[in-house]
Amino acid sequence: xxxxxxxxxxxxxxxxxxxxxxxxxxxLSPVFFTLNNxxxxxxxxxxxxxxxVGMTFVxxxxxxxxxxxxxxAVSGAIxxxxxxxxxxxxxxxxxxxxxxxxxxxxxxxxxxxxxxxPFVVTLGMMSIARGLALIYTRGYPISGxxxxxxxxxxxxxxxxxxxxxxxxxxxIIAYIVLMQTKLGRYTYAIGGNEETVRLSGIxxxxxxxxxxxxxxxxxxxxxxxxxxxxxxxxPIAGTGYELDVIAAVVIGGASLSGGRGSVWxxxxxxxxxxxINNGMNLLGISPYxxxxxxxxxxxxxxxxxxxxxxxx
Amino acid sequence: xxDRVLWMKGISKSFPGVQALKAVDFDLERGEVHxxxxxxxxxxxxxxxILSGLYKADEGEIWLRGRKLSSRGIKAMIDAGVSVIYQELxxxxxxxxxxxxxxxxxPMRHSGLIxxxxxxxxxxxxLEPFNxxxxxxxxxxxxxxxxxxxxxxxKALSLNSDILVMDEPTASLTGxxxxxxxxxxRNLRNSGVSIIYISHRLEEIPQIADRVTVLRDGExxxxxxxxxxxxxxxxxxxxxxxxxxxxxxxxxxxxxxxxHVENLTKKGYCEDVSFSVRSxxxxxxxxxxxxxxxxxxxxxYGRMKKDSGRIYxxxxxxxxxxxxxxxxxxxxxxxxxRKRQGLVLGLSVFxxxxxxxxxxxxxxxxLKKKKLNIHVEKLVELMEIKTPSTKQxxxxxxxxxxxxxxxxxxxLRHCKxxxxxxxxxxxxxxxxxxxxxxxxxxxxxxxxxIMVSSELPxxxxxxxxxEVVFSGSxxxxxxxxxxxxxxxxxxxxxxxxHESQQKxxxxxxxx
Numbered sequence: 156x157x158x159x160x161x162x163x164x165x166x167x168x169x170x171x172x173x174x175x176x177x178x179x180x181x182x183l184s185p186v187f188f189t190l191n192n193x194x195x196x197x198x199x200x201x202x203x204x205x206x207x208v209g210m211t212f213v214x215x216x217x218x219x220x221x222x223x224x225x226x227x228a229v230s231g232a233i234x235x236x237x238x239x240x241x242x243x244x245x246x247x248x249x250x251x252x253x254x255x256x257x258x259x260x261x262x263x264x265x266x267x268x269x270x271x272x273p274f275v276v277t278l279g280m281m282s283i284a285r286g287l288a289l290i291y292t293r294g295y296p297i298s299g300x301x302x303x304x305x306x307x308x309x310x311x312x313x314x315x316x317x318x319x320x321x322x323x324x325x326x327i328i329a330y331i332v333l334m335q336t337k338l339g340r341y342t343y344a345i346g347g348n349e350e351t352v353r354l355s356g357i358x359x360x361x362x363x364x365x366x367x368x369x370x371x372x373x374x375x376x377x378x379x380x381x382x383x384x385x386x387x388x389x390p391i392a393g394t395g396y397e398l399d400v401i402a403a404v405v406i407g408g409a410s411l412s413g414g415r416g417s418v419w420x421x422x423x424x425x426x427x428x429x430x431i432n433n434g435m436n437l438l439g440i441s442p443y444x445x446x447x448x449x450x451x452x453x454x455x456x457x458x459x460x461x462x463x464x465x466x467x
Numbered sequence: 468x469x470d471r472v473l474w475m476k477g478i479s480k481s482f483p484g485v486q487a488l489k490a491v492d493f494d495l496e497r498g499e500v501h502x503x504x505x506x507x508x509x510x511x512x513x514x515x516x517i518l519s520g521l522y523k524a525d526e527g528e529i530w531l532r533g534r535k536l537s538s539r540g541i542k543a544m545i546d547a548g549v550s551v552i553y554q555e556l557x558x559x560x561x562x563x564x565x566x567x568x569x570x571x572x573x574p575m576r577h578s579g580l581i582x583x584x585x586x587x588x589x590x591x592x593x594l595e596p597f598n599x600x601x602x603x604x605x606x607x608x609x610x611x612x613x614x615x616x617x618x619x620x621x622k623a624l625s626l627n628s629d630i631l632v633m634d635e636p637t638a639s640l641t642g643x644x645x646x647x648x649x650x651x652x653r654n655l656r657n658s659g660v661s662i663i664y665i666s667h668r669l670e671e672i673p674q675i676a677d678r679v680t681v682l683r684d685g686e687x688x689x690x691x692x693x694x695x696x697x698x699x700x701x702x703x704x705x706x707x708x709x710x711x712x713x714x715x716x717x718x719x720x721x722x723x724x725x726x727h728v729e730n731l732t733k734k735g736y737c738e739d740v741s742f743s744v745r746s747x748x749x750x751x752x753x754x755x756x757x758x759x760x761x762x763x764x765x766x767x768y769g770r771m772k773k774d775s776g777r778i779y780x781x782x783x784x785x786x787x788x789x790x791x792x793x794x795x796x797x798x799x800x801x802x803x804x805r806k807r808q809g810l811v812l813g814l815s816v817f818x819x820x821x822x823x824x825x826x827x828x829x830x831x832x833x834l835k836k837k838k839l840n841i842h843v844e845k846l847v848e849l850m851e852i853k854t855p856s857t858k859q860x861x862x863x864x865x866x867x868x869x870x871x872x873x874x875x876x877x878x879l880r881h882c883k884x885x886x887x888x889x890x891x892x893x894x895x896x897x898x899x900x901x902x903x904x905x906x907x908x909x910x911x912x913x914x915x916x917i918m919v920s921s922e923l924p925x926x927x928x929x930x931x932x933x934e935v936v937f938s939g940s941x942x943x944x945x946x947x948x949x950x951x952x953x954x955x956x957x958x959x960x961x962x963x964x965h966e967s968q969q970k971x972x973x974x975x976x977x978x
Contacts, residue, residue: 336832337825340818347811354770354808355822355876356794414813 169408169420173427180434187437194316200429201322202377203396204422207403208329209373211421212366214404215333217346217413218273220367222262223374223400224393225284230254231378232288235297235388244304252375258284259371263364273367281397288390298387308384318380325373329418338362346413398449403428405456410464428452470496471533472661473518473549473630478527480513485893487513488685490527495630500652500662502672502693505682506705506956507756507921511665514682515632518663519551520544531630550623551632556615558607565590565603568622593625596658597651613644617651624660631655632663637671638757649675667755669698669960681705699953702960706923706952714928715904717911721931722746724782725915726798726884728767731776736762737939740776744884744915749906751930752919754959759939760919761803764886768800769793780883794823797883801873801890803919805866809873812862816854817843819861819872823880846875850905867898874905885909886917891925903929923952937961 181188206223213220234251238244258280265276310317333339341362344352352359374393382388407424409416431452435445473495480488488510495501505511516522518529520541529536531547558567565586566573574582574589590603597617607615616636623631633652637645652662652675664676672679673693681688681704688704727743737759744750752760765771767778769787777784785796793800802808810819820843821828828835828842843857852871854864861872870890877885887906891899906929910916920926926933933945935958943958957963 335834337829337834338832340825344811344814344818344822347813350808351811352822353790354800354802356790357822358791414811
């Protein structure tokens with residue numbers, strides 16, 4: 156009986172924590188549990204929540220992608236530049252996603268072909284993409300877009316903000332891909348034991364490259380939403396996002412050594428980070444202090460994961 | 468009695484499913500070199516790991532210099548004067564000779580800094596009797612393997628060890644270096660150090676050892692002075708076992724040639740390997756651990772890149788650049804290390820089994836789940852895999868069932884050639900027989916089977932043909948009827964090395 160309780164706590168502990176924090180914040184702040192604020196939290200969450208879904212693929216293979224914030228910045232900058240040049244929106248969207256795919260492809264190829272650890276490659280890509288964003292924009296924000304483009308970040312469908320809808324669609328697609336497709340099953344298998352996958356005659360390098368492409372393209376998708384929402388693209392956009400994104404995945408129960416994790420976990424993890432950010436703002440906690448709290452949360456989440464791994 | 472510095476008495480040790488040592492007695496006299504020999508898995512390493520304190524014996528006593536040892540553990544054994552020099556030397560390659568010898572007990576000055584001057588002088592003093600030219604300041608990775616060995620020995624002596632265990636000390640040495648090492652060993656012996664000498668190179672043993680002990684299947688077969696034994700007799704004692712297992716070998720009419728390998732070479736791993744496998748045939752590959760059997764298979768399978776050579780399947784030459792190509796051409800490899808290479812322990816039975824056929828059983832990347840489920844359920848039943856459901860994580864299954872999962876994964880793929888690398892290692896006897904049956908069935912249905920194994924009985928009983936590998940090359944091919952364990956062992960030990968190769972080696976030693 157007791158064992159069962161502990162098991163349940165381990166599997167659903169994050170949902171429990173999520174509700175406890177929500178209840179606590181509702182009591183502490185009268186604003187928290189209002190429809191407006193809730194929608195606001197989810198809308199803010201969707202930006203890095205989408206990136207966290209891409210990151211889930213990478214972390215499931217046992218890798219990591221530190222470059223997501225910078226890839227967001229460079230895709231956003233190119234998106235803004237192309238809009239300013241008067242290109243049709245569809246073309247701009249495709250090109251922006253293409254930038255993300257390109258960054259991910261370069262990362263993936265360095266990881267699989269040059270056999271450099273993902274940490275180093277993406278650390279490099281983090282600097283490269285940021286630099287490209289600064290070069291392209293010459294360091295200045297590019298702002299002021301057409302009302303149509305601004306719908307992506309600011310519009311509603313049936314009363315629901317479009318970023319939230321995009322977030323949910325991405326989560327559902329990712330779930331289906333992970334559970335029902337070759338790519339998904341190999342993603343788990345590579346993280347579990349890459350040598351076995353390779354000896355099973357599977358081109359594991361191809362699938363490993365693909366997860367970085369996915370991560371890059373989700374960063375570009377978030378760039379579209381952010382650029383539209385702010386009506387501006389800044390070369391320093393997304394600085395430090397990798398922290399929230401990785402935190403969401405890890406809090407969602409994914410193991411940094413790969414093979415274990417889920418999109419639903421990441422979904423809840425992202426919401427939890429969003430709620431914590433929002434709650435600390437509402438309670439008037441200084442942003443400096445917020446950084447400390449988030450750091451502690453990440454270490455705590457990985458520690459929990461270590462404890463879980465030890466039991467296995 | 469007084470001359471006995473070490474006496475291991477009635478040592479037993481078992482691991483889950485295996486009795487590694489059965490009441491083994493072993494003793495060592497002052498100033499003697501005592502050779503310890505036996506096949507792979509005979510129990511030599513286990514016995515030495517117990518002596519070094521790494522393992523704890525289930526039963527038995529260890530006496531050192533007439534006193535029964537009470538405390539065990541690695542530290543206790545080092546303090547008691549026992550040092551083990553492993554085949555893979557335990558040196559820190561980026562540190563100097565002196566730092567390696569004095570690690571953890573560096574001489575200090577009053578200021579709390581390391582007293583380098585004293586350390587280098589001490590090392591020079593320690594190295595003096597070896598009569599070698601080694602600078603204490605040299606980094607280890609700059610030294611030849613032989614000199615690295617000398618550093619290990621020097622370190623052991625500086626710890627006041629008078630009992631040395633040397634595990635395959637000559638494995639990476641050339642002819643001249645071996646002579647030099649033997650000279651050092653003789654000097655050590657004359658100064659009263661006792662040495663346990665483990666080696667597969669039987670021809671070396673009469674040159675260096677005073678007595679020899681033969682282990683077989685965890686039991687001590689004999690201990691005798693070397694003068695009373697010939698090498699042939701030693702081999703007979705090493706292999707002469709009684710057959711207790713059953714082998715479901717049936718003779719299958721052989722079909723056409725499926726796999727043909729020609730002059731396969733991978734520098735440093737395999738050289739000029741040629742052989743073929745016919746439909747319905749089981750070809751056994753045997754040899755000592757490290758002889759290069761696994762490497763030959765991994766090269767055929769595209770896991771290692773070949774330097775030269777040709778591979779034909781069904782008479783047509785095929786290009787295999789990676790494992791993906793190998794599987795597409797119809798080769799399946801059941802790897803040596805189950806957990807590390809064959810399974811994803813954190814995934815389910817289903818996910819593990821279907822891994823090899825997802826490319827066939829999916830449409831636009833989406834899995835045909837229903838069809839796959841039926842396949843897996845059927846195989847689990849057919850192969851009698853004991854699991855509560857196909858969703859069970861493989862981690863929780865027994866070794867035998869895990870091995871069956873790996874086989875299932877390859878049966879689903881319907882390969883033309885199956886390569887089994889040590890298919891029954893660490894599996895209990897009952898499960899072994901089932902694995903043999905499954906292997907035999909594949910052959911009966913027309914596949915070609917390669918079985919790599921260190922266990923002579925299974926090689927002799929299951930193979931139609933036997934290829935003996937030594938030092939990366941096939942040195943002998945036996946037909947099933949011509950082979951017996953002693954002959955096979957002689958070739959595996961390299962006693963009939965090709966003359967050409969001997970010349971090559973001699974030339975290598977001179978340069």
